[in-house]
Amino acid sequence: MTGVTARVPAKLNLQLAVGPPRADGYHDLVTVFHAVSLFDQVTVEPAGRDGITVTGEGADRVPADQDNLALRAIAALRAAVPDRGTAAVHVTIAKRIPVAAGLAGGSADAAAALVACNELWAAGLTQPQLCGIGATVGSDVAFALLGGTAVGRGRGEQLTPALAPATQYHWVLAFADGQLSTPAVYAALDRLRAARPAGPAESEVAPATEPNLDAALMSALRTGDAARVGQQLSNDLQQAAVSLFPALRKTLTAGLELGALGALVAGSGPTCVFLAANAERALELAVSLSGAGVCRSVARVSGPVPGAAVVSAA
Numbered sequence: 001m002t003g004v005t006a007r008v009p010a011k012l013n014l015q016l017a018v019g020p021p022r023a024d025g026y027h028d029l030v031t032v033f034h035a036v037s038l039f040d041q042v043t044v045e046p047a048g049r050d051g052i053t054v055t056g057e058g059a060d061r062v063p064a065d066q067d068n069l070a071l072r073a074i075a076a077l078r079a080a081v082p083d084r085g086t087a088a089v090h091v092t093i094a095k096r097i098p099v100a101a102g103l104a105g106g107s108a109d110a111a112a113a114l115v116a117c118n119e120l121w122a123a124g125l126t127q128p129q130l131c132g133i134g135a136t137v138g139s140d141v142a143f144a145l146l147g148g149t150a151v152g153r154g155r156g157e158q159l160t161p162a163l164a165p166a167t168q169y170h171w172v173l174a175f176a177d178g179q180l181s182t183p184a185v186y187a188a189l190d191r192l193r194a195a196r197p198a199g200p201a202e203s204e205v206a207p208a209t210e211p212n213l214d215a216a217l218m219s220a221l222r223t224g225d226a227a228r229v230g231q232q233l234s235n236d237l238q239q240a241a242v243s244l245f246p247a248l249r250k251t252l253t254a255g256l257e258l259g260a261l262g263a264l265v266a267g268s269g270p271t272c273v274f275l276a277a278n279a280e281r282a283l284e285l286a287v288s289l290s291g292a293g294v295c296r297s298v299a300r301v302s303g304p305v306p307g308a309a310v311v312s313a314a
């Protein structure tokens with residue numbers, strides 16, 4: 001085989017409930033992951049030694065060395081199947097998912113690299129096995145393999161597919177002029193919570209309790225009612241992201257004023273996400289948001305879509 005290409009989607013979190021920090025520095029989550037039609041493409045080809053080339057959106061900000069999550073995933077896969085012909089590979093990542101944008105682009109590339117190398121090396125690992133390896137590389141890698149809509153627990157790597165009907169949701173993503181570091185946003189949330197006045201204050205930041213799945217969101221997803229889904233979108237990291245990137249408040253407000261059914265920050269941000277009633281409304285919203293000058297650029301996407309999959313093997 002001379003090369004394998006896999007395609008992998010970005011993710012949104014329709015709910016992101018964050019618990020207190022754990023001893024290992026991570027936070028227990030309950031999240032509703034949702035894969036959307038914004039894809040990176042990862043090609044692996046046999047080579048003299050492992051290497052990587054990154055092209056496309058934000059490529060200059062992606063590490064092109066062993067720190068790259070795709071190369072780390074490949075190393076983890078190789079270690080898991082030592083008796084197979086796991087020869088060196090050159091990885092080419094064609095990025096469309098913006099970097100450090102809250103859309104799990106790095107985890108996506110790791111997931112695509114796992115799927116592609118599993119095929120190239122004929123390693124024969126199952127999706128659950130790849131998810132186990134992926135989870136050692138990043139909290140969102142397992143979901144990038146699974147795709148669809150799924151509930152994530154633990155660090156986000158313990159997944160249960162959600163029984164969502166075949167409804168397609170239409171989203172507008174507003175990409176920010178800047179980035180946010182995920183650890184910095186979690187740390188900001190911890191600080192905001194620590195500074196929160198005692199008692200049932202009017203604080204915008206929810207207390208650090210054990211996270212729970214939002215039954216109203218799951219019910220809305222089951223019925224496929226976009227208006228109800230829009231009302232139930234929630235993200236405990238949002239206030240922390242806005243505190244570090246105050247311009248996001250204006251973007252979120254603009255999208256709601258322009259008719260979005262719901263708005264939230266994507267993961268740890270700074271991308272803002274808007275739900276539209278249908279494809280036509282999404283187009284109108286995207287055009288209006290572009291014109292409002294409240295973001296760097298916009299994209300229309302739909303979801304759910306499947307997780308990382310091989311698209312060509314030669």
Ligand code: C5P
Nearest residue numbers: 025026027029138139155156182183186
């Ligand atoms: O797992 P991943 O490398 O994607 O996580 C990046 C960072 O995000 C972690 O180092 C941690 O600071 C934070 N994080 C967290 N709790 C999670 C997931 C991520 O605190 N459940």
